[in-house]
Amino acid sequence: MKLFIFTPILLALGVCSVSAGSWHHRPGGKPGSSSIQADDFIKVDGMRLKDSSGNIQYLTGINYWACLNLAADADQGGQYYRFITELDQLQAVGINHLRIMAGSEGNPTHQPFRMYPAMQPSPGEYNEKIFVGLDRCLAEMARRGMRATMTLNDQWQWSGGFAQYVSWTHGNEKLEYPPSWNLSAPPQRPGPPGRGWGNYTTTGDWNNYTTYGNQIYTDAPAETLFKAHIDKVLNRKNTVNGRVYKDDATVMSWQLANEPQPQVPKVFLGPYGLQLPPNPNDPLLPWIDRISTYIKQRAPKQLITVGFEGKQGEWYWKKVHEPKNVDYTTTHCWVQNWGVYDMNNASAANLQAAKDFATEFITNSSRWANEIGKPVFLEEFGMARDNWENDVSKGEYQYASTATTTHKDNYYKHIIGLAMDSFKSQSGGYVGTCPWAYGGNYRPETQHENKFGEVWAGDPPHEAPGWYDVYDTDEALNIVAEQKKEIDSFLSK
Ligand SMILES: *[C@@H]1O[C@H](CO)[C@@H](O)[C@H](O)[C@H]1NC(C)=O
Ligand SMILES: *[C@@H]1O[C@H](CO)[C@@H](O)[C@H](O)[C@H]1NC(C)=O
Ligand SMILES: *[C@@H]1O[C@H](CO)[C@@H](O)[C@H](O)[C@H]1NC(C)=O
Numbered sequence: 001m002k003l004f005i006f007t008p009i010l011l012a013l014g015v016c017s018v019s020a021g022s023w024h025h026r027p028g029g030k031p032g033s034s035s036i037q038a039d040d041f042i043k044v045d046g047m048r049l050k051d052s053s054g055n056i057q058y059l060t061g062i063n064y065w066a067c068l069n070l071a072a073d074a075d076q077g078g079q080y081y082r083f084i085t086e087l088d089q090l091q092a093v094g095i096n097h098l099r100i101m102a103g104s105e106g107n108p109t110h111q112p113f114r115m116y117p118a119m120q121p122s123p124g125e126y127n128e129k130i131f132v133g134l135d136r137c138l139a140e141m142a143r144r145g146m147r148a149t150m151t152l153n154d155q156w157q158w159s160g161g162f163a164q165y166v167s168w169t170h171g172n173e174k175l176e177y178p179p180s181w182n183l184s185a186p187p188q189r190p191g192p193p194g195r196g197w198g199n200y201t202t203t204g205d206w207n208n209y210t211t212y213g214n215q216i217y218t219d220a221p222a223e224t225l226f227k228a229h230i231d232k233v234l235n236r237k238n239t240v241n242g243r244v245y246k247d248d249a250t251v252m253s254w255q256l257a258n259e260p261q262p263q264v265p266k267v268f269l270g271p272y273g274l275q276l277p278p279n280p281n282d283p284l285l286p287w288i289d290r291i292s293t294y295i296k297q298r299a300p301k302q303l304i305t306v307g308f309e310g311k312q313g314e315w316y317w318k319k320v321h322e323p324k325n326v327d328y329t330t331t332h333c334w335v336q337n338w339g340v341y342d343m344n345n346a347s348a349a350n351l352q353a354a355k356d357f358a359t360e361f362i363t364n365s366s367r368w369a370n371e372i373g374k375p376v377f378l379e380e381f382g383m384a385r386d387n388w389e390n391d392v393s394k395g396e397y398q399y400a401s402t403a404t405t406t407h408k409d410n411y412y413k414h415i416i417g418l419a420m421d422s423f424k425s426q427s428g429g430y431v432g433t434c435p436w437a438y439g440g441n442y443r444p445e446t447q448h449e450n451k452f453g454e455v456w457a458g459d460p461p462h463e464a465p466g467w468y469d470v471y472d473t474d475e476a477l478n479i480v481a482e483q484k485k486e487i488d489s490f491l492s493k
């Protein structure tokens, strides 16, 4: 879910051999006081989120974008047993929020680097079994006291997204993919085919891909299709628990898109070359106003957020979050993708550079949030494992799960600590964190692509599987659990 500027990115296809889980109806979770009542909606009150009883909420989140596919039937590539197991694992460490996809788009020809099967294979046509997967996600989350960010669209190729909507309305125009991970490319894992490793193969330009997708902001037929998707999802009646999505408090918020980008500028500014010059005529801005208003009119009980990263700097971040129907703000922090951190550099100075950037970024965005008076959620961040330990020249996989996580753990404690400090401050600001992304029992070493070409790592199908995964045995989960304890203790004072 992230724009890759300095290093090529992406992945491909497959399913984890350890858990080709059959469909088990094993209800998990501890129902009772922790479950989400249908009418217990979250509201924004100043710089805080509160439930319907007025209790301050802190989001101990994690990204679990593939939920709808994992929870689907096995004949759709689902792994229901894995899904239930992973939700139980997340509940056990205190996770109360998942950021998940609420849309994915197909194409008449099978496209690389995508989630398959798609929820919406062609305009207005839905794969009911994948939709049922989404029903199961929300129903099982409600049982476990977890609320959702429902991401409705995507700037990037891994779910179809903006470029697919535009392609649909342009006679299925062919897409030129930016550098994307190809699980079938050499080098290959020894043994039968379909097990990775792979490499980056496509050579399109990121800025060109962004510009192509951004036509959605001004293409009226594409907007009509997207609004029809919004209507479809908002009015969906959950086949598991009977709740209509727009009346279900398990849906904390509707997110316009994953990382919608401004118009590509002529120059990038700032010390990291990430900032954009102000552009008051950017079509992104009225699009956010129109789409957020469209959703608010139809789902007034739930919150709305944009899905913006914040790397573009203060002017854009404030403008994007200014529309009155945008209830709270977000940030994504990507130190490697943004050229600040090198996953093959074991030095303390490299780690320190990442931490220094995070300090600046969280401090800045916390201030920006206070200045516009809307809370901020750190809904994406990640760091690779100690991948310098993997010797690619000896045929080892660059992203092998055997690498330790010393830098990652140190960085997680630091950035989560920054968000907690902001939350605990007098003025408030940050309202939670959401690392990228839960891979649970997936491992590159046991992956095998399924008949749809998917492996379902925590990394989406255009990025190297295992790059940012949080595994079920990783220290990261303990850090998340400590966060939960610290916040609970703070809130009980
Ligand atoms: C992926 O790699 C395979 C093997 O090298 C190649 O045949 C195929 O064209 C590649 N696909 C894309 C979309 O680059
Ligand atoms: C993987 O791709 C990179 C970039 O194109 C290339 O430099 C490298 O040689 C490739 N690795 C293998 C093993 O083919
Ligand atoms: C990006 O788009 C420009 C303008 O259409 C084109 O000239 C250029 O070749 C493209 N770059 C790549 C890498 O595809």
Ligand SMILES: *[C@@H]1O[C@H](CO)[C@@H](O)[C@H](O)[C@H]1NC(C)=O
Pocket (backbone or CB within 6 Å): 345, 346, 347, 349, 350, 353
């Ligand atoms: C590792 O990172 C540090 C800090 O950025 C830098 O000074 C050093 O040159 C890097 N080492 C290598 C081998 O890139």
Ligand SMILES: *[C@@H]1O[C@H](CO)[C@@H](O)[C@H](O)[C@H]1NC(C)=O
Pocket (backbone or CB within 6 Å): 270, 271, 357, 360, 361, 364
């Ligand atoms: C933080 O804000 C300062 C002052 O506007 C700016 O110079 C700096 O580049 C920002 N840093 C980040 C990481 O956003």
